[in-house]
Amino acid sequence: MTNNQFDELHPSPKEFEQVVEGKDVSLFILKNEQMSVSITNYGARIVSIVVPDMKGTLKDVVLGFDNLEGYMTGDETYFGATIGRYGNRIASGKFTLEGETYTLPVNNGPNHLHGGLKGFSSVVWDVERVSDEAVELSYFSKDGEEGYPGDLNVKVTFTLTKENEVKIEYKASTTKPTVINLTNHSFFNLNGLGTGTIYNHSLQVNADHYVPVNENLIPYGQTHTVESTPFDFRIAKTIGKDIFDEHEQLKFGNGYDHTFAFENSGALSKVSTALGDQSGIVMDTYTSEPGMQLYTGNFLESNHTLKNGSKDEFRGAFCLETQHFPDSPNQCSFPSAVLQPDGMYESVTIYKFSVNK
Secondary structure, eight states: HHHHHHHHTOOOGGGGOEEEEEEEOOOOEEEOOEEEEETTTTTTEEEEEEEEOOTTTTEEOBBBOOOOHHHHHOOOOOOTOOOOOOOOGGGEEEEETTTTEOOOOBBBBBBTTTTTOGGGGBBBBBEEESSSSEEEEEEETTTTTTGSSSSEEEEEEEOTTTSSSEEEEEEESSSSSSEOOEEEEOOOOOOOSOOSSTTEEEEEEEOSSOOBBTTTBBBBBEEEOOSSSOOOOOOEEEESTTTTOOHHHHHHHTEEEEEEEEEOOTTTEEEOOOOOOOOOOEEEEEEEEEEEEOOOOTTSSSSSSSSGOOBBTSSSSSSEEEETTTTTGGGGOOOEEETTTTTEEEEEEEEEEOOOO
């Protein structure tokens, strides 16, 4: 592929060159011979991923905007963003840690969601290192920011490998005991932007259990088997096959908005494979996290005009958010999301692209 072919599908870096809250915002484009990825330090976001389909035609497979203003104005969409301090929901915006109760902003019904009113998706990250293959970003979250304890130093590195992997590495340290759950919130349509719903995408997930939730999307505190439920993706099936089932959990989420539980014990392992039915584009997901949230765009309403003039239509994309379980700070049976001052938070997720010919 030529640089010009990639550039035609990426937003122009000039549309992101701005000073926000005293910091420079930029767009960085990573390329190898087969694909390219663009990253902005506003929210440490993936703006685009351009890959060839089975015919060799380049497709942009993530939702997003072609300028900085799109990400800064209107409703928070989280498109492509790094989410923190805590991805997903915390019930009633409260948790107790080592005898002290912390109160967080409530921004999703009765819950705290994705770091609060101004999470990591809405700040300008510092640029530590840039090359043709990688961008390393950092952010200092001060003690008490959005109600969380401890000064938190965070780094996220995006690398485009020669194996057509988008590798995301997170590291963080704290000055006080705190909770942390970082993830990436890219919305994928492997057929390309503006190609309709994701119902006919094939998905396979290596999980025997999922995390059921109540009507406020807060877990009950245990995992359930996927056996004989719409959540059984152990054998590949289309996302739309069971999404209209009358199962109570699908009603609560208005579709899939649930975490799958893995047995990886912190080791990097392959957890899912998705396939675009029209494009033949395959995306394998690897993670060291104990869970992955499948979200099927159930609350997208075509309110935003995206790259190439497409809309963020209802169920026009899906998310595979690798993470700890929702509300883990309040659920003692779940893997711990606590980070101590003498510890280091480390997490790796890989989205690997190929073509099914």
